[in-house]
Amino acid sequence: xxxxxxxxPKRTGEWPLFEVFIRGQHGLSHRHVGSLHAPxxxxxxxxxxxxxxxxxxxxxxxxxxxxxxxxxxxGEKEALYDPSNDKVYRHPTFFDVPEEVGHM
Amino acid sequence: xxxxxxxxxxxxxxxxxxxxxxxISEWCGxxxxxxxxxxxxxxxxxxxGQTQMWLGYAAEVEGxxxxxxxxxxxxxxxxxxxxxxxxxxxxxxxxxxxxxxLFDAYHHAQLTAxxxxxxxxxxxxxxxxxxxxxxxxxxxxxxxxALGDGTDxxxxxxxxxxxxxxxxxxxxxxxxxxxxxxxxxxxAPDPATLRDAWDLRVRDTLSLATLNIPEDNFAHKGGRTGxxxxxxxxxxxxxxxxxxxxxxxxxx
Amino acid sequence: xxxxxxxxxxxxVKSLDEMDPTERAxxxxxxxxxxxxxxxxxxxxxxxxxxxxxxxxxHSEIIxxxxxxxxxxxxxxxxxxxxxxxxxxxxxxxxxxxxxxAETLGITRDEMFEALNEGRMKYSSIFNYPTLTWADMGAxxxxxxxxxxxxxxxxxxxxxxxxxxxxxxxxxxESFHQRQGFDIMMKMCAGSEAQKRMAQDxxxxxxxxxxxxxxxxxxxxxxxxxxxxxxxxxxxxDELRQKFVDQTVPQAEYLGLTVPDETIKWNDExxxxxxxxxxxxxxxxxxxxxxxxxHDRLETRKQAWDDGAWVREGMLAHAAKKRTAKVAAE
Numbered sequence: 001x002x003x004x005x006x007x008x009p010k011r012t013g014e015w016p017l018f019e020v021f022i023r024g025q026h027g028l029s030h031r032h033v034g035s036l037h038a039p040x041x042x043x044x045x046x047x048x049x050x051x052x053x054x055x056x057x058x059x060x061x062x063x064x065x066x067x068x069x070x071x072x073x074x075g076e077k078e079a080l081y082d083p084s085n086d087k088v089y090r091h092p093t094f095f096d097v098p099e100e101v102g103h104m
Numbered sequence: 105x106x107x108x109x110x111x112x113x114x115x116x117x118x119x120x121x122x123x124x125x126x127x128i129s130e131w132c133g134x135x136x137x138x139x140x141x142x143x144x145x146x147x148x149x150x151x152x153g154q155t156q157m158w159l160g161y162a163a164e165v166e167g168x169x170x171x172x173x174x175x176x177x178x179x180x181x182x183x184x185x186x187x188x189x190x191x192x193x194x195x196x197x198x199x200x201x202x203x204x205x206l207f208d209a210y211h212h213a214q215l216t217a218x219x220x221x222x223x224x225x226x227x228x229x230x231x232x233x234x235x236x237x238x239x240x241x242x243x244x245x246x247x248x249x250a251l252g253d254g255t256d257x258x259x260x261x262x263x264x265x266x267x268x269x270x271x272x273x274x275x276x277x278x279x280x281x282x283x284x285x286x287x288x289x290x291x292a293p294d295p296a297t298l299r300d301a302w303d304l305r306v307r308d309t310l311s312l313a314t315l316n317i318p319e320d321n322f323a324h325k326g327g328r329t330g331x332x333x334x335x336x337x338x339x340x341x342x343x344x345x346x347x348x349x350x351x352x353x354x355x356x
Numbered sequence: 357x358x359x360x361x362x363x364x365x366x367x368x369v370k371s372l373d374e375m376d377p378t379e380r381a382x383x384x385x386x387x388x389x390x391x392x393x394x395x396x397x398x399x400x401x402x403x404x405x406x407x408x409x410x411x412x413x414x415h416s417e418i419i420x421x422x423x424x425x426x427x428x429x430x431x432x433x434x435x436x437x438x439x440x441x442x443x444x445x446x447x448x449x450x451x452x453x454x455x456x457x458a459e460t461l462g463i464t465r466d467e468m469f470e471a472l473n474e475g476r477m478k479y480s481s482i483f484n485y486p487t488l489t490w491a492d493m494g495a496x497x498x499x500x501x502x503x504x505x506x507x508x509x510x511x512x513x514x515x516x517x518x519x520x521x522x523x524x525x526x527x528x529x530e531s532f533h534q535r536q537g538f539d540i541m542m543k544m545c546a547g548s549e550a551q552k553r554m555a556q557d558x559x560x561x562x563x564x565x566x567x568x569x570x571x572x573x574x575x576x577x578x579x580x581x582x583x584x585x586x587x588x589x590x591x592x593x594d595e596l597r598q599k600f601v602d603q604t605v606p607q608a609e610y611l612g613l614t615v616p617d618e619t620i621k622w623n624d625e626x627x628x629x630x631x632x633x634x635x636x637x638x639x640x641x642x643x644x645x646x647x648x649x650x651h652d653r654l655e656t657r658k659q660a661w662d663d664g665a666w667v668r669e670g671m672l673a674h675a676a677k678k679r680t681a682k683v684a685a686e
């Protein structure tokens with residue numbers, strides 16, 4: 001996620017930064033693809049089409065002003081992620097699949 | 105309906121997209137913002153792609169062993185059949201986007217009608233192109249509204265662009281014998297019939313943009329018949345056709 | 357490369373023992389192949405260097421639009437025009453991704469543009485050379501993009517997350533760039549005498565400037581050692597230059613072109629070519645602003661930026677009006 005480490009000084013005349021999320025054709029969740037600048041959300045969606053999808057049909061675009069994104073602080077990292085890191089069974093490589101079963 | 109008329113009709117479609125695509129491509133690397141640069145290039149790429157289809161079909165219809173590239177690169181000014189508006193110079197971003205909007209509103213209506221053409225090739229090309237034109241119109245209209253309504257400076261620049269370009273809009277709806285033949289055989293709409301849809305869209309957008317439509321409806325013409333182009337087209341061709349003219353027969 | 361002569365803090369590389377626990381944890385994470393993300397702690401020098409490097413890389417993409425943009429309106433066929441336009445458009449996109457990556461470090465894109473326009477930030481020396489014939493579109497794609505890829509592929513593994521992700525996207529999109537250049541060269545070399553001469557002339561003019569893209573030898577440089585320890589530089593300049601020459605010479609032979617270096621010779625022992633160094637005086641002249649196109653390139657950018665001001669301001673003013681109207685309606 002390209003959220004600024006510290007809010008960049010907001011300067012007059014600068015188009016705000018938007019984060020772009022796109023859901024492709026395969027029905028997966030919206031995924032962060034990058035950022036861009038635009039005068040407002042409507043133009044940000046159009047710019048996202050031009051910059052990040054080269055205007056593929058049938059995609060869904062979300063844009064969020066970067067300032068509006070709340071991100072976890074680095075200090076909380078261990079508390080947030082360590083518990084699930086213990087649950088190794090959540091990861092597919094935890095399970096040995098016999099060779100004769102083939103790809104899974 | 106004779107082949108010569110169909111050829112003329114296809115040149116009118118293909119030369120509009122060729123010349124406008126070329127003009128838009130002149131912006132590459134110089135647009136007001138990176139996002140606009142990328143969007144303008146997309147529009148130019150769409151128009152060049154459409155040109156390949158229109159002129160490709162025109163060349164087949166002509167049957168004179170010429171290719172789409174031959175038509176683009178080896179005809180002189182008087183053989184071009186684009187409307188005068190698209191050959192006008194870019195001047196600034198305001199003129200460029202106003203010209204784009206006035207053309208997109210027409211192009212969208214035209215391609216919508218052409219997608220029901222009795223000629224299956226034309227219907228097919230139009231069906232593909234109309235998707236692109238829909239987005240072009242969406243984007244240029246929103247930009248015209250934003251800049252018309254923006255600051256005093258941007259408003260004045262957009263009004264100036266509209267005043268200068270308005271006399272070039274009327275040519276889009278002119279008809280002649282070629283158009284009459286196309287309309288009679290269901291190949292292409294009579295341009296005059298596209299005016300109402302265009303008027304509606306243009307008036308709506310320009311009103312949101314707080315811009316005044318000029319009262320004088322005088323129309324420059326001579327592009328789509330080839331009778332009298334502006335001086336600008338010749339200069340464009342000196343660039344566009346230079347390599348093909350300087351090294352005849354070379355393969356690139 | 358697209359980022360040349362990046363100066364680091366210049367103090368040399370600290371050993372892990374000399375670092376305080378925070379910096380040590382940071383360095384160990386990099387050593388273990390981990391990524392540094394925007395909100396993580398990082399040394400001030402790491403941040404500063406990255407801003408310079410990513411910014412310079414981004415500027416190179418944007419200025420790099422101009423030498424090729426110079427030929428879009430003169431492309432010989434509709435297909436060539438479309439391919440070239442798509443390629444130059446990609447460069448704008450790559451500049452955009454890179455500016456966004458730099459913005460995560462606490463600088464804005466407009467600040468970087470202003471620094472470029474005022475000469476406080478640099479771009480790659482290569483874009484200060486003119487494109488004079490259509491064959492230059494071939495040479496730029498083949499040699500300049502070929503040289504750039506040498507650096508960009510390893511940078512996908514760089515330690516700074518947003519930079520690495522931008523590079524992944526860029527490498528994916530760039531795969532056709534070098535090929536389209538080589539394809540132009542192949543057509544020219546199989547063409548008329550005039551076309552072959554044009555192709556040879558383009559190689560003559562772009563060979564040494566391409567070698568300069570990697571920058572002077574940095575085997576002894578403390579700056580480079582620090583950047584490599586931080587994994588924001590993945591290979592030495594000489595390694596990449598050697599790799600480029602080794603890849604390019606056989607391609608030139610295939611085309612039937614002569615690399616403008618009489619000393620070039622395969623060296624069995626090192627498993628690579630021996631070749632002549634470019635004229636580094638010329639390189640420093642170009643960096644100092646005295647390249648053939650420095651003035652024109654920067655003027656074009658400044659003019660575009662100044663001419664576009666009313667557009668950026670107008671669209672922003674309209675957005676503000678819309679917001680006010682929306683609030684009033686609620």
